[in-house]
Amino acid sequence: MAGRSGQWRVDVLDKSARRFLQLRARNATTNQEKTRSAKTAVRRDAERAAAIWESDLNQFGPESPLSANLAWFDFTRQYQLEHLRSLAESSEKRANWALREFEKTMHPRTIGEVTAEHLSQFAAKLRARKVAESTIYSLLGQVRAAFAWGVGVGLVDAVPRIPKVQRAKTGSKSKVMKGRPISDSEFELLIKAIPEVVGDDRAAEWEFLLRGLWLSGMRIEEAVLMRWQAIPGRASDCIVPDFSGRRPMFRVPAEGEKGFRDRILPMTPDFAEFISKVPAELRTGFVFKLARKKVKSASPESPSKWWVSRTISQIGEEANVIVDSRGPKFASAHDLRRSFGTRWARLVLPQVLRELMRHESLETTMRFYVQIESETTSDAVFAAFQADRSRNSAETAHEKGDTLGDTDSAEVTKTP
Numbered sequence: 001m002a003g004r005s006g007q008w009r010v011d012v013l014d015k016s017a018r019r020f021l022q023l024r025a026r027n028a029t030t031n032q033e034k035t036r037s038a039k040t041a042v043r044r045d046a047e048r049a050a051a052i053w054e055s056d057l058n059q060f061g062p063e064s065p066l067s068a069n070l071a072w073f074d075f076t077r078q079y080q081l082e083h084l085r086s087l088a089e090s091s092e093k094r095a096n097w098a099l100r101e102f103e104k105t106m107h108p109r110t111i112g113e114v115t116a117e118h119l120s121q122f123a124a125k126l127r128a129r130k131v132a133e134s135t136i137y138s139l140l141g142q143v144r145a146a147f148a149w150g151v152g153v154g155l156v157d158a159v160p161r162i163p164k165v166q167r168a169k170t171g172s173k174s175k176v177m178k179g180r181p182i183s184d185s186e187f188e189l190l191i192k193a194i195p196e197v198v199g200d201d202r203a204a205e206w207e208f209l210l211r212g213l214w215l216s217g218m219r220i221e222e223a224v225l226m227r228w229q230a231i232p233g234r235a236s237d238c239i240v241p242d243f244s245g246r247r248p249m250f251r252v253p254a255e256g257e258k259g260f261r262d263r264i265l266p267m268t269p270d271f272a273e274f275i276s277k278v279p280a281e282l283r284t285g286f287v288f289k290l291a292r293k294k295v296k297s298a299s300p301e302s303p304s305k306w307w308v309s310r311t312i313s314q315i316g317e318e319a320n321v322i323v324d325s326r327g328p329k330f331a332s333a334h335d336l337r338r339s340f341g342t343r344w345a346r347l348v349l350p351q352v353l354r355e356l357m358r359h360e361s362l363e364t365t366m367r368f369y370v371q372i373e374s375e376t377t378s379d380a381v382f383a384a385f386q387a388d389r390s391r392n393s394a395e396t397a398h399e400k401g402d403t404l405g406d407t408d409s410a411e412v413t414k415t416p
Helices: 043-060 072-082 089-106 116-128 133-152 184-198 200-216 220-224 269-276 305-319 333-345 350-357 362-414
Strands: 008-013 022-027 033-037 240-242 249-252 263-266 322-324
Touching (some): 008 043, 022 043, 072 089, 072 133, 089 133, 116 133, 184 200, 184 305, 200 220, 200 269, 200 305, 200 333, 220 305, 263 350
Antiparallel strands (some): 008 022, 240 249, 249 263
């Protein structure tokens, strides 16, 4: 084929009224021309797409789909270098984990091999390994995000259709939450179990962390990276307490936020009171100072969130606080967050709860809020029923007493 003669040259056309830059391929031997959108308005990205298309045309011919023969390794490497490294650290790790799982399970050689059928097989293999449906959905979404980026920079023609994930059916064996909120008394059992797990010498720092999670509703990754002062240019510094305004707040630097914008979020009064008791001379570095352990850390200074989470789960098991009888599952750090949400769901509106929980969307909050509201309504209905039953019983007993009194009086009257 003429296209294999190496005579194809691809140029980026000047932007016209179109949204994206255009690519024009011309064969020097046959004068054949082909055009397509660069699918980007950034000239550097368009030039990169032009170079890849030119290589494909000269190596595989004009009928080859765009970058169908681009090696999977090269594609994911470019995705990591040019996109993932610009994300927050936690987002980068999630995406890399998903791509590694896909590669380990499906062994793709080129991105052209990755089709909707390929993704459906990936989901089926994950189910065979008893992977949770929510995790399957997340993994597929990360793979789709990689292809969507590839389309944007001109590496990929289209995003493979993601197969619909069959959610678990609702019923007696299905619950909205994997755990449950724990009570005040159960939380105190966790506190008492701390020394048995971490030792007496480290019990105080772990109690400070657990009480902080209980009062703030923070996620583990937020808590272990929370600092008293922000460090400029450090993407890992996710949350900083700010007492400079009229009310205490959480300040979230743009580097550590999914939306890459500075945010100021409300802090609950009880948590503000809790951390304000820390002496001023100790308000340096991390808010929750935990002894280092020889594990891979999220940063050179902070402990691994996985180690912290696992330790809290061990405390839950030691305290024998069971949040799900299937397994059984013992109390974990996320159950402390659920407890926080439960307490405040009864006091504030959903929009306020969304801010307190730092949910990205109100829909996430509403799924949680609706369950809490249903439980609260059910409690009120049962309480009203019991009160009404007690009142009726009292009235019946009173009426019987009156009847007996009248009979006695009649009998007394009839007595000579």
